[in-house]
Amino acid sequence: MMFNNNNKMSFNRSITKLHLILVFIFTLLVLLAFFFNRTEVSMYERTLHMYSNLSGFYSTLEQSNQNARSYLYSGSVNELNTYNTTIEESRMYATRLYEQADEQTKWKFELLDHMLDMHESSAKASFETMQSRQASDQAVYQQFSEEYELIRSTFTKYYNIVDNQVVLHLKNIKISERYLLGFALCIAGVVIVVLLQYARRSVRFITTPIATIIEHINSIKEGDYDLSKINNRFVEIDTLCLALEDMASKVKQNIQNEQEKVWLQHQLFEQEKENLKKDELLAQSELRMLQNQINPHFLFNTMNIIYKSAQREEAFVTSDIVSKTSEVLRYGLDKANHMSDLKGELESIQSYIYIQEKRFGNRIRFLFEVDEFVPNIPIPGLLIQPLVENAVIHGLKDTTKDGEILIKVSYQDALCICVSDNGIGMESLQLEEQVIQDFKTNHSKSGLGLYNVIQRVKKFYGKGASVSFQSYPDCGFEVCIEIEVEENDYVSFIDN
Numbered sequence: 001m002m003f004n005n006n007n008k009m010s011f012n013r014s015i016t017k018l019h020l021i022l023v024f025i026f027t028l029l030v031l032l033a034f035f036f037n038r039t040e041v042s043m044y045e046r047t048l049h050m051y052s053n054l055s056g057f058y059s060t061l062e063q064s065n066q067n068a069r070s071y072l073y074s075g076s077v078n079e080l081n082t083y084n085t086t087i088e089e090s091r092m093y094a095t096r097l098y099e100q101a102d103e104q105t106k107w108k109f110e111l112l113d114h115m116l117d118m119h120e121s122s123a124k125a126s127f128e129t130m131q132s133r134q135a136s137d138q139a140v141y142q143q144f145s146e147e148y149e150l151i152r153s154t155f156t157k158y159y160n161i162v163d164n165q166v167v168l169h170l171k172n173i174k175i176s177e178r179y180l181l182g183f184a185l186c187i188a189g190v191v192i193v194v195l196l197q198y199a200r201r202s203v204r205f206i207t208t209p210i211a212t213i214i215e216h217i218n219s220i221k222e223g224d225y226d227l228s229k230i231n232n233r234f235v236e237i238d239t240l241c242l243a244l245e246d247m248a249s250k251v252k253q254n255i256q257n258e259q260e261k262v263w264l265q266h267q268l269f270e271q272e273k274e275n276l277k278k279d280e281l282l283a284q285s286e287l288r289m290l291q292n293q294i295n296p297h298f299l300f301n302t303m304n305i306i307y308k309s310a311q312r313e314e315a316f317v318t319s320d321i322v323s324k325t326s327e328v329l330r331y332g333l334d335k336a337n338h339m340s341d342l343k344g345e346l347e348s349i350q351s352y353i354y355i356q357e358k359r360f361g362n363r364i365r366f367l368f369e370v371d372e373f374v375p376n377i378p379i380p381g382l383l384i385q386p387l388v389e390n391a392v393i394h395g396l397k398d399t400t401k402d403g404e405i406l407i408k409v410s411y412q413d414a415l416c417i418c419v420s421d422n423g424i425g426m427e428s429l430q431l432e433e434q435v436i437q438d439f440k441t442n443h444s445k446s447g448l449g450l451y452n453v454i455q456r457v458k459k460f461y462g463k464g465a466s467v468s469f470q471s472y473p474d475c476g477f478e479v480c481i482e483i484e485v486e487e488n489d490y491v492s493f494i495d496n
Contacts, residue, residue, distance in 0.1 A: 025191060029184055047165045050100045054158055057093035060086045061116070065148045068123050080127070087120055097158075105161055112158065115151045122146075281455060300326060321358055324351040335381025339460075342409070343376045343494050345384050349407060352385055356392060364396055364403035371410045375490035377483065380456050387419040387453065387479050395423030395477045409494075415485050420478035425471045450479070457481060 067083035070076065094116050098109040303326045310319035331340075331348040346368075353366045388407060396403040408418045426434070434450075450469075457465050464484040471477040 025187060029187060046100050047162060050097060050162045053093045053096045054162055057090055060089040060093060061151060064090055072126060091116060108161060112154065119148055119151055321355060324354045327351045332382060338381050339378050340381040341376050341378055345379055349385055349388060363401055364405060367406045369408040370494060374409055374411045374494045375485055376492045376494050377415060377485055377490045380460050383456060384417060391419055391421040395421035399423060415483045416480060418478060418480040420476060422476040425473050425475045425477050427473060431469055431471055
């Protein structure tokens, strides 16, 4: 079975692909959140730094003012040096504030820097006036104080500016968080919908083929299946179908092998049974032969004495009967389980017929028909005589006159030996039952003896010979033995 895998993908690969997509979306969300939060947090931190710088600015400014006043009162150089240091720190804080301010408030911090310049200029003017000991130093000092108070009065205003920026940044942070949360919820909703859709389609693409495979289980049992028609999009299902078909093929092959094994065992059993029957038949025949061969020399010597006594007494009919009986008995003892030939079998039957003619007189007439150029082939001994005896005992048992038995031997394409009578006959079914009964009763004299003839023909000739019967009620009975003959099966013909 062939599956087209060109447009199919592995379910594991599909799941991996989905995982990668989800990881990408999650990473994107994290990066967006980090970006927005980082921007707002950096602005918020910058505003917090502005608090610190603003506080430092006013602190150093106040310190520089105190140092300037002390210097004006005492003229101490240390106070002047400290003033220069603190005023430079104030300018540094002012510069930082200007750099950290946004575009909207930058000008205000630039104004603060200008006010610091004016304050520093006033301070320097005061220092120069003090050093020159001019009378107008009080006016200069007054201007210096006013410049300081002007800058100091801006403390609340600039703190409010920084506060407003802090509040604005906090507000922006919350807005960003809301937007990010909404975006995350939207993405989560889309992901959930995609996952549900993917799960539904995956379950359908998996469960539908599996359900179809389950429906094919009974077909697999019967050997009628085609799993290649199952529609699916995953390589794993194709692999499962291939495995199932391979399993089904192996199971089917195993069943066929087991059936063949059972059939062979049955044939072997039948052959053994047949061999046992043949062995039983042979043993019974040998037993009967042994029973009939009780001191045969004594029997033939006795019959020879009777024959000679009848000759001396000129009882020639009696002597002939004794002679023919001796020939029949001797042939039966010699050839019962041995091979004979057709000529010897027919001569023994002639002796048997002579005795029966003396027995039945005109009641039964025996006819012999032997064609010319009939080959003298080897045949089992006592093959034809039981058929003639069967016709006398069974076929014509109720005949009082005009009984007739025909022994016909012909040869065309095969040798045909037929024994027929004009007796009572029987139905075909009755004949079949009689043959079976003949076998069940161990081929006793109560049967027809046909089973023994059939088995001997099969044993010696196999498929090269056959036995047929024709019989109808009140129309006689006929048995024919047909034997295939090859040129090397004989060396002479029977002299008619």
